[in-house]
Amino acid sequence: MKKHILIVPGDGIGQEVTAVGKKVVEKIAAKFGHEFTYDEALIGHAAIEATGDPLPEETLVKMKASDAVLFGAVGHPKYDNDPSAKVRPEQGLLKMRKELGLYANLRPIKLFDELLEASSIKPELLKGADILFFRELTGDVYFGKRERIDEGNTAYDTMIYSKYEVERIARKAFDAAMTRGKKLMSVDKANVLESSRLWREVVLEVAKDYPEVQLEHQFVDAAAMLLIKDPRKFDVVVTGNLFGDILTDEASQIAGSMGMLASASIGDSTGVYEPIHGSAHDITGKGVANPLASILSAALMLDISFGLKAESEAIIAAVDATLKAGYRTGDIADASTPKNMILGTDAMGEQILSRI
Ligand SMILES: NC(=O)c1ccc[n+]([C@@H]2O[C@H](COP(=O)([O-])OP(=O)(O)OC[C@H]3O[C@@H](n4cnc5c(N)ncnc54)[C@H](O)[C@@H]3O)[C@@H](O)[C@H]2O)c1
Ligand SMILES: CC(C)[C@H](C(=O)O)[C@@H](O)C(=O)O
Numbered sequence: 001m002k003k004h005i006l007i008v009p010g011d012g013i014g015q016e017v018t019a020v021g022k023k024v025v026e027k028i029a030a031k032f033g034h035e036f037t038y039d040e041a042l043i044g045h046a047a048i049e050a051t052g053d054p055l056p057e058e059t060l061v062k063m064k065a066s067d068a069v070l071f072g073a074v075g076h077p078k079y080d081n082d083p084s085a086k087v088r089p090e091q092g093l094l095k096m097r098k099e100l101g102l103y104a105n106l107r108p109i110k111l112f113d114e115l116l117e118a119s120s121i122k123p124e125l126l127k128g129a130d131i132l133f134f135r136e137l138t139g140d141v142y143f144g145k146r147e148r149i150d151e152g153n154t155a156y157d158t159m160i161y162s163k164y165e166v167e168r169i170a171r172k173a174f175d176a177a178m179t180r181g182k183k184l185m186s187v188d189k190a191n192v193l194e195s196s197r198l199w200r201e202v203v204l205e206v207a208k209d210y211p212e213v214q215l216e217h218q219f220v221d222a223a224a225m226l227l228i229k230d231p232r233k234f235d236v237v238v239t240g241n242l243f244g245d246i247l248t249d250e251a252s253q254i255a256g257s258m259g260m261l262a263s264a265s266i267g268d269s270t271g272v273y274e275p276i277h278g279s280a281h282d283i284t285g286k287g288v289a290n291p292l293a294s295i296l297s298a299a300l301m302l303d304i305s306f307g308l309k310a311e312s313e314a315i316i317a318a319v320d321a322t323l324k325a326g327y328r329t330g331d332i333a334d335a336s337t338p339k340n341m342i343l344g345t346d347a348m349g350e351q352i353l354s355r356i
């Protein structure tokens with residue numbers, strides 16, 4: 001199969017882990033006889049430094065022209081510590097999502113059995129947990145009107161959803177529920193927010209087309225609690241942009257670490273595959289970032305954008321075998337992990353490559 005893949009590493013550990021993700025894709029192409037071509041583009045702080053723009057037009061054009069994007073992360077401490085900065089790396093990420101119409105962000109919470117002890121949750125509550133989040137990605141308070149008023153002393157952001165936005169993400173989640181355990185949880189804050197009441201109304205309407213799916217509604221505060229209390233209760237979850245952002249960082253602890261969670265952002269055009277984590281300034285440049293979220297994002301890319309199921313499964317099997325062999329990065333090591341089995345980013349990548 002011939003495909004053109006755009007590599008967009010971004011900032012911080014985004015650059016470190018995406019380099020490993022790309023190597024894994026190259027190995028798959030060689031092993032399965034595919035002709036993948038690659039290009040690279042700037043986003044985030046790296047793009048601001050080079051062009052002044054967190055999402056240069058050239059990057060956007062390349063994204064639209066590619067068959068899929070393997071994305072790293074954006075962010076830099078310079079902006080995190082300067083709330084007044086007008087141009088920010090995150091604007092590049094948000095504009096990319098909007099411009100490419102990436103309204104559905106799939107975030108699988110896949111717990112590898114070998115990492116039961118790496119989580120902060122008791123192993124007996126975790127074993128078998130397998131959740132698929134559908135986070136709406138191009139609406140909500142992220143894209144509503146925002147403003148400083150009252151001579152800068154007051155600020156507001158608008159949480160806003162239209163019916164069509166809720167309907168299309170709900171349909172994706174119901175479709176996925178039909179292929180899994182036929183259970184869907186919709187998470188909102190309909191006891192307070194009007195946009196959430198619209199959300200619930202639309203989800204209930206869409207549910208009529210999926211009579212076999214057992215639909216449950218939870219308020220986001222309760223959902224956050226239940227996620228830790230009883231993760232196995234969850235199957236498919238659909239929620240808005242902000243709630244999905246927060247709940248999936250929380251859910252990363254079910255899988256052991258932020259460094260384990262991959263995601264697929266899909267919608268109207270090119271799919272973007274990205275770890276859920278950020279540029280992680282605290283570990284940037286140390287060579288210790290866990291590359292598995294990027295590697296598993298590459299697996300999602302092969303499966304979802306290219307329909308290459310066997311190739312995708314080969315990556316997941318290599319991750320599984322590497323963890324079974326006892327290798328860990330620091331974030332997923334536990335007290336029983338021997339020091340010589342704790343690897344850096346590149347060495348972990350080599351272990352995966354050797355098992356493909
Ligand atoms: N999609 C994105 O590009 C994205 C996502 C989240 C945050 N950010 C940006 O990243 C910057 C840092 O944000 P943050 O610290 O809140 O979130 P973060 O996800 O970068 O890091 C949170 C914690 O998880 C750890 N971590 C994350 N990924 C890891 C990995 N692969 N291996 C090992 N440990 C890992 C970090 O060391 C840190 O302690 C900010 O500028 C933020 O805006 C970007
Ligand atoms: C960096 C930030 C804009 C982004 C978000 O909030 O969507 C990140 O946290 C994510 O989860 O991809």
Ligand SMILES: [Mg+2]
Nearest residue numbers: 245246249276
């Ligand atoms: Mg996030």
